[in-house]
Amino acid sequence: MTTSWNQARRVLCVRLDxxxxxxxxxxxxxxxxxxxxxxxLTLLTSPAGAALAPYLDDVDDAIAWExxxxxxxxxxxxxxxxxxxxxxxxxxxxAAVVFTCYSQxxxxxxxxxxxxxxxxxxxxxxxxxxxxxxxxxxxxxxxAMVRHEVQRQLDLVRHVGAEIADERLAFTPLAADADAVRGxxxxxGIDPDGRWLVLHPGAxxxxxxYPPHHWQSLVRMLDGRIGCPLVFTGAAHEAxxxxxxxxxxxxxxxxxxxxxxxxxxxxxxALSSLVVSNNTGPAHLAAAVGAPVVDLYALTNPQHTPxxxxxxxxxxxxxxxxxxxxxxxxxxxxxxEKLLPEQVVDAVCSLLKQTEPYRRKEVRARI
Numbered sequence: 001m002t003t004s005w006n007q008a009r010r011v012l013c014v015r016l017d018x019x020x021x022x023x024x025x026x027x028x029x030x031x032x033x034x035x036x037x038x039x040x041l042t043l044l045t046s047p048a049g050a051a052l053a054p055y056l057d058d059v060d061d062a063i064a065w066e067x068x069x070x071x072x073x074x075x076x077x078x079x080x081x082x083x084x085x086x087x088x089x090x091x092x093x094x095a096a097v098v099f100t101c102y103s104q105x106x107x108x109x110x111x112x113x114x115x116x117x118x119x120x121x122x123x124x125x126x127x128x129x130x131x132x133x134x135x136x137x138x139x140x141x142x143x144a145m146v147r148h149e150v151q152r153q154l155d156l157v158r159h160v161g162a163e164i165a166d167e168r169l170a171f172t173p174l175a176a177d178a179d180a181v182r183g184x185x186x187x188x189g190i191d192p193d194g195r196w197l198v199l200h201p202g203a204x205x206x207x208x209x210y211p212p213h214h215w216q217s218l219v220r221m222l223d224g225r226i227g228c229p230l231v232f233t234g235a236a237h238e239a240x241x242x243x244x245x246x247x248x249x250x251x252x253x254x255x256x257x258x259x260x261x262x263x264x265x266x267x268x269x270a271l272s273s274l275v276v277s278n279n280t281g282p283a284h285l286a287a288a289v290g291a292p293v294v295d296l297y298a299l300t301n302p303q304h305t306p307x308x309x310x311x312x313x314x315x316x317x318x319x320x321x322x323x324x325x326x327x328x329x330x331x332x333x334x335x336x337e338k339l340l341p342e343q344v345v346d347a348v349c350s351l352l353k354q355t356e357p358y359r360r361k362e363v364r365a366r367i
């Protein structure tokens with residue numbers, strides 16, 4: 001079947017999750033793009049994931065769709081989905097790759113692609129997919145192993161002959177985004193080419209959030225030991241959290257919560273000296289633009305550490321590790337409680353010492 005994949009010119013890449021999940025597929029999509037000199041890739045993803053498309057060099061187009069089997073999707077009438085499948089069928093795709101994490105089933109998307117008349121369909125599967133998939137790998141996770149999710153997706157496309165030497169995550173900020181970010185930093189009195197850190201205290205999953213009182217201590221300790229500007233990022237609804245962590249007037253703390261599009265956020269992270277983040281989308285975006293990351297890493301998902309970038313991954317063991325839950329059913333809130341702020345500051349100082357000698361030169365090459 002590899003010969004058929006080598007000849008496929010229009011490939012649909014299905015990843016229906018959020019920003020970080022799509023970013024972790026970018027090395028595999030690069031491999032697919034390199035397999036055929038005239039191949040085009042279309043990304044089928046969530047509305048949040050589709051916002052990445054203008055910044056992914058290997059993606060030619062994106063389709064945003066709220067699949068009814070995904071947890072965050074809005075309700076829709078069955079006929080709306082049938083009409084949508086008919087429109088997908090009209091686009092003439094030669095092949096489809098369904099990317100999933102190991103806790104998800106690829107079969108709903110495989111059925112979608114079969115109904116849309118896409119002749120080649122690849123995915124991981126635990127059950128026999130029969131006609132739903134033309135190419136598939138029996139999923140070894142999590143029973144036999146747990147891989148980094150980037151490696152999982154690379155292994156999937158390698159099954160049909162797609163390989164690439166450059167396995168870094170991909171995200172290319174636009175020049176306009178970088179200019180806008182430099183302007184915001186100047187307005188805040190921050191030298192874009194000097195030392196300053198980005199702090200991202202939010203996460204969609206409560207289980208992955210570092211406690212606010214620890215963030216408060218961390219801000220004070222960073223100011224005492226490093227004394228450089230701290231730029232907070234987050235969605236508009238996280239502005240109150242950031243105000244609680246660093247109230248207005250806190251020395252050298254600046255909030256851009258709700259003020260940045262995804263391109264500007266990528267440019268900000270690319271320009272920064274270092275990023276401190278919970279295990280969430282911006283940590284993967286930082287890795288994609290080459291920013292060093294101190295990742296406050298709740299052990300709910302062991303396969304999502306920063307990929308191919310200088311980093312420090314900080315956690316403490318818990319009895320319920322690898323639970324993959326967003327909210328603990330037992331009501332536990334200690335996934336990161338025992339990770340002390342002084343440990344985070346030590347990691348920041350260590351990583352800055354490792355990366356700062358070449359960081360500015362690298363930033364100039366990227367932005």
